[in-house]
Amino acid sequence: MNSLFRRLYHEQEGQVLTLVAASLIVLLGMAGLSIDIGYVLHAQRELQASTDAAASAGGSAMGDGNNASPTTVAEQYSGDSAVGGVYNIHPDLNITGVTVNYACVSGSPASTFNMPPCLTYTTSPGPGCASGCNAIQVIETATVPTFFAKLFGVKSLNISATASASANGGAAPPYHIVLILDSTPSMQQAGAIDTGCIASNPSLSLTPIQCAEQGVQTLLSYLSPCLTTSGNCVASGTPGVVTNAVDQVALMTFPGLCSDTATGVTSCPLTATTLTNTTANPTYAPNEYACPPPGPPVTQYNNNPEYLILPFQSDYRSSNTASTVNYSSNLVKAVGATTDGNCSGIHAVNQSGTFYAGAIDAAQAYLTANSTQNVQNIMVLLSDGDASDTSSMGGTVGGPNGVYPAKAECQQAVTEANIAKAAGTLIYSISYGSKLTGCSTTGDTLTPCQTMEQISSSPTGGPYFFSVPSGTSTVCAGAVPITELYQVFTTIAGDLTSSRLIPNTVF
Numbered sequence: 001m002n003s004l005f006r007r008l009y010h011e012q013e014g015q016v017l018t019l020v021a022a023s024l025i026v027l028l029g030m031a032g033l034s035i036d037i038g039y040v041l042h043a044q045r046e047l048q049a050s051t052d053a054a055a056s057a058g059g060s061a062m063g064d065g066n067n068a069s070p071t072t073v074a075e076q077y078s079g080d081s082a083v084g085g086v087y088n089i090h091p092d093l094n095i096t097g098v099t100v101n102y103a104c105v106s107g108s109p110a111s112t113f114n115m116p117p118c119l120t121y122t123t124s125p126g127p128g129c130a131s132g133c134n135a136i137q138v139i140e141t142a143t144v145p146t147f148f149a150k151l152f153g154v155k156s157l158n159i160s161a162t163a164s165a166s167a168n169g170g171a172a173p174p175y176h177i178v179l180i181l182d183s184t185p186s187m188q189q190a191g192a193i194d195t196g197c198i199a200s201n202p203s204l205s206l207t208p209i210q211c212a213e214q215g216v217q218t219l220l221s222y223l224s225p226c227l228t229t230s231g232n233c234v235a236s237g238t239p240g241v242v243t244n245a246v247d248q249v250a251l252m253t254f255p256g257l258c259s260d261t262a263t264g265v266t267s268c269p270l271t272a273t274t275l276t277n278t279t280a281n282p283t284y285a286p287n288e289y290a291c292p293p294p295g296p297p298v299t300q301y302n303n304n305p306e307y308l309i310l311p312f313q314s315d316y317r318s319s320n321t322a323s324t325v326n327y328s329s330n331l332v333k334a335v336g337a338t339t340d341g342n343c344s345g346i347h348a349v350n351q352s353g354t355f356y357a358g359a360i361d362a363a364q365a366y367l368t369a370n371s372t373q374n375v376q377n378i379m380v381l382l383s384d385g386d387a388s389d390t391s392s393m394g395g396t397v398g399g400p401n402g403v404y405p406a407k408a409e410c411q412q413a414v415t416e417a418n419i420a421k422a423a424g425t426l427i428y429s430i431s432y433g434s435k436l437t438g439c440s441t442t443g444d445t446l447t448p449c450q451t452m453e454q455i456s457s458s459p460t461g462g463p464y465f466f467s468v469p470s471g472t473s474t475v476c477a478g479a480v481p482i483t484e485l486y487q488v489f490t491t492i493a494g495d496l497t498s499s500r501l502i503p504n505t506v507f
Contacts, residue, residue, distance in 0.1 A: 036146045040157055043093055043144045048161040050079035050088040050095070052501060055138040055163035058100065059499030062119065062136060062167035070125045071100045074138050096158075099139040101507075102129035105166075109506045110134070111321040116167050116494040117222050120487070134494070137164040137507045164507040165499050174375045175223070175247045175496060176312065178363040180356070181212055181346060182383040182432070183253045188348030208433060208470050209348045212382050213335040215430075215489040219380075220316040220325050220332065222493035223247040232319045240330055245314035247496075250366060251334055253288070254359040255352035256305020258297040289334035291343040298351045301389060307362040309346070310334060312370065353389030356381065357412035360455070364420040379420060380492065381455060382430040384470065386438030386448045387413055408443035410451040417455040426464065428492055429456035431479065433470030449476035463495050 058074030072084065079088040080095040102125060104118035118132035125133075141160045149155075187209040206214065224246040226233035233242040241248075287293055288309045299305045313331040317324070325332045327339050336345030360381065367377040387409035417427055431452035438448045446454070449467065453476065456465035466488045467479035475483055482488050 036149050036157075039147070040144050040159065043142065044159050044161065046090045046093050047079075047095070047140055047142050047159060048163070050077070050090070050093075051138050051140045051161040051163040053088050054078040054098070054100075054140070055136055055165040056499055056501060058136045058138065059165035059167050062125070062133070062494070062499070069123075070102075070136060074098075074100050074136065078138065078140060080140070093142055094144070095140055095142045097139075097141040100125075101127050101137045101139075102133040103135045103137070103507050104128075104131070104133050105135045105502075105506055113166065113502050113506060114224070114320075115502075117490050119167065119490060119494055134167045135164060135502065135507055136167065137162065137504065162504050163501060164504045165501050167494055167499060174245075174372075175378050176367055176370060176372065176375050177223075177247065177249045177378040177380065178252060178367060179216060179249060180252045180254070180307070180359050180363055180379065180381045180383075181209070181216070182354065182356070183209060183346055183348045184255060184352065184354045184384075185348055185350050186354070186384050186433075187212070188350075207348070208384060209346060210336065211470075211485050212432065213337075213345050215382075215485045216335040217325060217332070217337045218486050218489040219493050220249065220335075220337075221323075222490065223249070223316070223496070224320050225314050225317045226320055233315060233317070235315065240310065240313035240315050242314045245312075246320070248312035248314045249316065249331060250308065250312045251288075251310040251331060252307040252359055252363055252366075253309055253346055254301075254305075254307055254354075254356055255298045255349065256301060256303075256307050256358065256362075257309075258299045258303075258306065288346050289330045289343070291333065291338070291340045293344060293347065298349050300352060301355050301358055305358070307359045308366060311366075354383065354385055355387050355389045355409055356383055357387065357409065357416045360413060360416040360420060364416070364423060364425060367420075367425055368423065377423075377425040378428070378496070379425050380428045380430070381452075382432050383452065384433040385435060386410070387451065388439065410439035410444045410446045410448065413451055414446070414454045421457055427455060427457045429453065429465050430485075430488055431465070431467040431476050432485065434467065434476060436474060436476070452476065453478055463491075466491075 054074040054077040057077040058070040061070040061073040075083040075098055076085055077087045078085045078095065078098045079090060079093065080098050081089060082095075083098050085095075085098075105113070105115050106118070109115070115134050118134045120132045121129065124130050139160065139162045141158065143156045143158055145156050146154050188207050226242050226244040226246055234244055235241075236243045287297070310331055313329065315326055315329045316331050318326050325337050327333075327337065332338065333343050334345055336343065360379070363379050367379070371377065389409070421427060429452045431449060434448040434452055436447055436449055439446050439451060452467070453465045458464075463480060465479050466482060467476035468483055468485045468488060469475055480488075480491070482491055
């Protein structure tokens, strides 16, 4: 009997079954845990993708003229149907919350990531934007059900994702920009004051042309004159041009100037001369940025005029990170920004009325002649009213259309703009003091407001059409709801760049 017990006690057969059973439990547990971990990682990727999309979409809506709330747009792309999400919805992802915040990124981070200006809004889009913002951050949370972990009482896990994006203002293509400023007599009216044209001192009494120049100065403060990585902008030897240029800006004005004034006189021959709107004439162009300016040699619209004051310039700031404009730049002088009190910039002239079809035609001719691959052509037109100058029309004014008759002048401008847009040019139209009635020449059926809206790029009523009151004028229907001129140019600067994701640590 004792030997039997001893034999059974020392018997090893069957122990493998016990080990196998124990091992299977461990292996199944590890497999179950792997499934849970894999599912959580999959859900985390889905949540991060939704959060990235929400931040990018919200950033794209910032600086878009307040046509859409950035918060609403971000929520639409969040994947959370509870807050109105209609995109990026994952049936297996239970999103429990979406938080949208805003910030104004400035200083070194703003320069490093090429952030756009911090814009203020008619209605603040959310926390952090009461005083202006240029970045959005979206935080999403979700719960993920478990499988094997349920055996241990863990039925679900909480996950979160964060994404930050710039407003329309991260990476952007280089731009060729032609500014067209109305300098007809009405732009000099002392009583037509835009009190919102200068943010820092809205009480200054400035004429419409001075306010327009202040707006251009604002735009130049935000564009990229040269590559950020190269430090300072490097002069090329050609006045106004740098070797590492990015955004280049040319300046045109109307009424047009003499296309050939060898002696610099302020009157022009009555016979048409060769159109040179693809090359600025140095004989008379300095008249608009000299200190003091002696006055431009204006000619009639039917005398084949020159509209180009300055060809593409890229020295308007000394570097991409410079906070102020370069006061020695001819372009900066031409828009009245200088430390020299004798420099007043472009000023309105008491000759000719308003007709901008020829200027639009000339601007597109210049953009076409200087077109560069992978560079976006931009036209910014600012005018205060009705195209109805019948006294100097009817002759050849240059361009592919040749003759502009003294009728339907507003429609002629729309036709020229459509030609430019068909060629790929984006047109920003700023209706500055336009009236709701006018365009009174024979054959015109448009109002000045309608004309300026149809000149702008599509979608009409979108980010390309602005209406700013001046004096007693009203605001055009369908325009971006921004009625301060400096803010219009700040908004354009923001719109000329693209929203992109930025590190969360920058926010």
